Amino acid sequence: xxxASDTAKRGARRGFRGKIQQSSVMAAKPSNPQLARxxxxxxxxxxxxxxxxxxxxxxxxxxxTRGLKERxxxxxxxxxxxxxxxxxxxxxxxxxxxxxxxxxxEKFSSTLVDKLMQEYLRSKLEKVSxxxxxxxxxxxxxxxxxxxxxxxxxxxxxxxxxxxTLGKKANEDAVVASRCLxxxxxxxxxxxxxxxxxxxxxxxxxxxxxx
Numbered sequence: 001x002x003x004a005s006d007t008a009k010r011g012a013r014r015g016f017r018g019k020i021q022q023s024s025v026m027a028a029k030p031s032n033p034q035l036a037r038x039x040x041x042x043x044x045x046x047x048x049x050x051x052x053x054x055x056x057x058x059x060x061x062x063x064x065t066r067g068l069k070e071r072x073x074x075x076x077x078x079x080x081x082x083x084x085x086x087x088x089x090x091x092x093x094x095x096x097x098x099x100x101x102x103x104x105x106e107k108f109s110s111t112l113v114d115k116l117m118q119e120y121l122r123s124k125l126e127k128v129s130x131x132x133x134x135x136x137x138x139x140x141x142x143x144x145x146x147x148x149x150x151x152x153x154x155x156x157x158x159x160x161x162x163x164x165t166l167g168k169k170a171n172e173d174a175v176v177a178s179r180c181l182x183x184x185x186x187x188x189x190x191x192x193x194x195x196x197x198x199x200x201x202x203x204x205x206x207x208x209x210x211x
Contacts, residue, residue, distance in 0.1 A: 102186035106155040108207035110190035113150050117203055120149060121194040130199035135166045142166075142203065150205055161206040169200050176202050183209065 097103060124142065128134075147162040154160060165176050180189070186209040194201045 097185050101183050102209050102211055104155065104157065104186050104209050107186065108154060108158055108188040110188050112153055113205055114190045114192055116149060117146060117192040120146065121192065121201055121203060125194055125196060125201055128199065130168045139164050139166045146203055146205065154207060157210055158207045159210050163204045165202040167200055169195060169198055178204065180206065
């Protein structure tokens with residue numbers, strides 16, 4: 001009797017505990033369906049906001065990476081010399097002339113000579129069509145005439161060198177370059193390019209001071 005009664009008591013206790021656990025689980029569930037809907041909407045809104053924040057962060061990271069690549073490319077281009085146009089001009093406040101440099105009383109005016117060449121080339125080549133035989137002689141004549149014209153407005157002790165290039169105007173580009181070893185405080189140059197329908201002309205005058 002004692003063993004049977006103890007077993008019955010234990011079974012009753014277990015059943016009572018099971019009922020208590022089941023009731024606690026049922027109590028944890030919200031009895032109001034509207035409250036359950038609000039909680040689900042809150043969870044959805046939270047997930048959507050987290051998604052928007054992550055998308056904004058991704059876009060910001062892409063923008064930062066693109067800007068960093070552009071700055072790096074500009075820095076490399078400036079180091080290689082191709083980005084010289086992007087550099088700010090340096091203003092020399094006190095430009096001191098070295099003792100070894102020439103000091104002419106009157107310097108060569110490139111602005112005045114540039115205007116003279118513009119007017120001369122326009123009047124000389126406005127109605128001229130490109131012809132290889134004609135342009136060979138025309139190039140020499142233009143060089144001598146420009147040099148004689150510039151001499152009249154050039155200060156004393158300057159030697160002039162005039163270079164004229166004539167070519168056919170087509171679908172191709174031409175680059176004319178020159179190098180000079182001179183005194184930047186006394187020597188100077190000017191260049192002008194004229195074009196019409198059939199030809200182009202590049203005239204360059206170098207003025208070198210001679211003591």
